[in-house]
Amino acid sequence: MATHKLLLLPGDGIGPEVTGQVEKIVSWFEKQGLASxxxxxxxxGGAAYDAHKQAISEGDMKLAQDADAVLFGAVGGPKWADVPxxxxxxxxxxxxxxxxxxxxxxxxxxxxxxxxxxxSLKPEVVEGLDILIVRELTGGVYFGEPKEVVTLxxxxxxxxxxxxxxxxxxxxxARVAFELARTRSNKVSSAEKHNVMKTGVLWKQTVTALHAxxxxxxxxxxxxxxxxxxxxxxxxxxxxxxxxxxxxxxILSDVAAMLTGSxxxxxxxxxxAEDPATGKRKALYEPVHGSAPDIAGKGLANPIAMIGxxxxxxxxSFGAGEAADRLEGAIAxxxxxxxxxxxIAAPGANAVSTTEMGDAIVKAL
Amino acid sequence: MATHKLLLLPGDGIGPEVTGQVEKIVSWFEKQGLASxxxxxxxxGGAAYDAHKQAISEGDMKLAQDADAVLFGAVGGPKWADVPxxxxxxxxxxxxxxxxxxxxxxxxxxxxxxxxxxxSLKPEVVEGLDILIVRELTGGVYFGEPKEVVTLxxxxxxxxxxxxxxxxxxxxxARVAFELARTRSNKVSSAEKHNVMKTGVLWKQTVTALHAxxxxxxxxxxxxxxxxxxxxxxxxxxxxxxxxxxxxxxILSDVAAMLTGSxxxxxxxxxxAEDPATGKRKALYEPVHGSAPDIAGKGLANPIAMIGxxxxxxxxSFGAGEAADRLEGAIAxxxxxxxxxxxIAAPGANAVSTTEMGDAIVKAL
Ligand SMILES: CC(C)[C@H](C(=O)O)[C@@H](O)C(=O)O
Ligand SMILES: CC(C)[C@H](C(=O)O)[C@@H](O)C(=O)O
Numbered sequence: 197m198a199t200h201k202l203l204l205l206p207g208d209g210i211g212p213e214v215t216g217q218v219e220k221i222v223s224w225f226e227k228q229g230l231a232s233x234x235x236x237x238x239x240x241g242g243a244a245y246d247a248h249k250q251a252i253s254e255g256d257m258k259l260a261q262d263a264d265a266v267l268f269g270a271v272g273g274p275k276w277a278d279v280p281x282x283x284x285x286x287x288x289x290x291x292x293x294x295x296x297x298x299x300x301x302x303x304x305x306x307x308x309x310x311x312x313x314x315x316s317l318k319p320e321v322v323e324g325l326d327i328l329i330v331r332e333l334t335g336g337v338y339f340g341e342p343k344e345v346v347t348l349x350x351x352x353x354x355x356x357x358x359x360x361x362x363x364x365x366x367x368x369x370a371r372v373a374f375e376l377a378r379t380r381s382n383k384v385s386s387a388e389k390h391n392v393m394k395t396g397v398l399w400k401q402t403v404t405a406l407h408a409x410x411x412x413x414x415x416x417x418x419x420x421x422x423x424x425x426x427x428x429x430x431x432x433x434x435x436x437x438x439x440x441x442x443x444x445x446x447i448l449s450d451v452a453a454m455l456t457g458s459x460x461x462x463x464x465x466x467x468x469a470e471d472p473a474t475g476k477r478k479a480l481y482e483p484v485h486g487s488a489p490d491i492a493g494k495g496l497a498n499p500i501a502m503i504g505x506x507x508x509x510x511x512x513s514f515g516a517g518e519a520a521d522r523l524e525g526a527i528a529x530x531x532x533x534x535x536x537x538x539x540i541a542a543p544g545a546n547a548v549s550t551t552e553m554g555d556a557i558v559k560a561l
Numbered sequence: 562m563a564t565h566k567l568l569l570l571p572g573d574g575i576g577p578e579v580t581g582q583v584e585k586i587v588s589w590f591e592k593q594g595l596a597s598x599x600x601x602x603x604x605x606g607g608a609a610y611d612a613h614k615q616a617i618s619e620g621d622m623k624l625a626q627d628a629d630a631v632l633f634g635a636v637g638g639p640k641w642a643d644v645p646x647x648x649x650x651x652x653x654x655x656x657x658x659x660x661x662x663x664x665x666x667x668x669x670x671x672x673x674x675x676x677x678x679x680x681s682l683k684p685e686v687v688e689g690l691d692i693l694i695v696r697e698l699t700g701g702v703y704f705g706e707p708k709e710v711v712t713l714x715x716x717x718x719x720x721x722x723x724x725x726x727x728x729x730x731x732x733x734x735a736r737v738a739f740e741l742a743r744t745r746s747n748k749v750s751s752a753e754k755h756n757v758m759k760t761g762v763l764w765k766q767t768v769t770a771l772h773a774x775x776x777x778x779x780x781x782x783x784x785x786x787x788x789x790x791x792x793x794x795x796x797x798x799x800x801x802x803x804x805x806x807x808x809x810x811x812i813l814s815d816v817a818a819m820l821t822g823s824x825x826x827x828x829x830x831x832x833x834a835e836d837p838a839t840g841k842r843k844a845l846y847e848p849v850h851g852s853a854p855d856i857a858g859k860g861l862a863n864p865i866a867m868i869g870x871x872x873x874x875x876x877x878s879f880g881a882g883e884a885a886d887r888l889e890g891a892i893a894x895x896x897x898x899x900x901x902x903x904x905i906a907a908p909g910a911n912a913v914s915t916t917e918m919g920d921a922i923v924k925a926l
Contacts, residue, residue: 272756286756316795321681337702337724338757345759352728355763359702359724363717389811391637391651392703394710398720422815429794429819430681446754447812450787454794 199232200514203263205240205256205292208276208285209487210550211269213495214502217554218267221503221523224558231510231519236263240292241271241285241487251288260292261478265513267506268292268482273489285487293333296478298466299365300372301331301445302508303484305432305452305462310531311540315457317429322455327435328380329452330373331445333466335365336395338442361395361441366402368469373439374411381436383415387424387444399441421448428452453484460485460498460539463505465512479513481505495549498537500527503557526560564597565879568628570605570621570657573641573650574852575862575915576634582864582919583632583871586888589923596875596884601628605657606636606650606852616653625657630878631845632871633657635852650852658698661843663831664730665737666696666810668849670797670817670827675896676905680822682794687820692800693745694817695738696810698831700730701760703807726760726806731767733834738804739776746801748780752789752809764806786813793817818849825850825863825904828870830877844878846870860914863902865892868922891925 206215225231238256271285307325315322340358386403388396407416421444468478483501511520538547571580590596603621636650672690680687705723742749751768753761772781786809833843848866876885903912
């Protein structure tokens, strides 16, 4: 039985609590003899800054490079509002994405039938929603240079950010989207602002050309990012896979997640390119929700997004599709039995704690 | 009685139909002797390209410079998908914004009680919603240089867009937001991505400093743009005035508009700096909706966004607050009497045409 190298980076806020629930599941799989893990633990974000004065240490970066998968909690909080910019908590996450080459961020937005009423949207608009945002994650305005604030002669300042995309970067993320669409409803919506941005012009051209060359069987539509945001609110079920750049993906995936009323439930995967020698990809899995410092340490956090992220790791990084099915089945059973953390409980209804939810899922395995 | 110089730029798609309804209202005010207008008409977008091979002619730019206000319909449509990039329909609008210095784009998102059920959100989430997005309109990634696609040695391409903001640009838009908040619920939410963008860092610093200096009486909060998009979907009533940059404003204002279920009802104003000599500002008024080529020419368009834009022109450019009140009152009366265009009618209910809606509003004046 292969041993899977898994690095846990719980981070800040509710990160450690929800990661703790995954550790129970890891133990359960090991005790049953169903899988074997080599677990490492590291620090990221504010926790890493407190320990090492940087948002992730070189040692933990090395562990991340060596791992088969990284499980990432969440970073940030008011405690680190004033740390130097290059050491802000988010810098740890951005460095992981960039240095591991995790260019493909998959963010499913699924509306669980039992939770449709938790959405701020009308039930008929979101019930049964199952869309996937494929976000480019190592390019665009996040990493382009120059990226600076300079002081001008008169003492005022000028800030600059640069969005850069190459044909190659666009092709590889579009390929991921087309391949995934084939396993789903076979439709890709490509979102950009070609009417204003030159990177949008190149994006649209490149996606169109790749589609004509290799994916003529997949339905492709182009949509302006602002209109896409609108359409997500109006009638999200028109979408299957949405492929978009780093910055639009940041916003559109948050809108899509919020539609489902299940922010505490949504996992995500960030994948690198396949190594031609080993067939492996670097990968990081994280919940879509953030560090939620206001509820940290109170046992209120919903661990399902984190546990679901681990299920994605089982499936995509560890080749353990059956174990992933089993885990996702356990989550569904627990929800089906009416067990709810506070974020997804009806107002006034009983809610379980983070740990109780974790235990319930282990029990249902 | 002062004569107001008004330039009509109906543009493409449903633009001419909805602008036509404003012309009736202009005539009514003139016939009643309540106001006097010097009307000019010009072409913009695809219509201008067809006539002059450019998205707005020099002559029409001159008329826009001389006008007290420009009333802009909408631009674009599939017919012009293949015109050279610099002549695409949107280029006309972008040039008007830039050359007239219209840095402050005000986009109210109001949920009319009678129409709350048209929203895809639950009625309790949107009923009574009244927020204002103040979007910076002449800077950011829309206009920064370099902005280009270059071909690399290996034949692949590289696209670049540049987002630039100076202290001065941020201060002047923030000032508009603070001043407007004082006339409303006295709260400003400033949205950026300072965790990823240097322009966001400068944005946050500059807004904070201006607040401390001149607007300590106004409540100020900072929100990340991705979170703001989420919060708009979750509980939009937490906002009063949202101030943000050109690109985030594009997306956030579209989300906000869609929440209201009244896309065909929302006007907007784009204002320049006050001329210290005359006390006047250049201004352009346009509906939030686009050119909707699919329904153009069918009498299906709702002219209320356009008529409401004219009401804003009466108030902000022509110093005719009473006339504006009267026009907005007429719109409210017509809606109150149950008159509906198709976009806001209940499914299966009777709907009036664009012209009939225009006539009903004139009659209610
Ligand atoms: C924390 C932040 C840097 C990050 C981003 O902007 O990508 C987050 O919003 C996300 O979407 O993962
Ligand atoms: C038409 C387009 C250039 C424009 C923009 O991106 O600003 C539109 O989306 C808007 O919001 O007015």
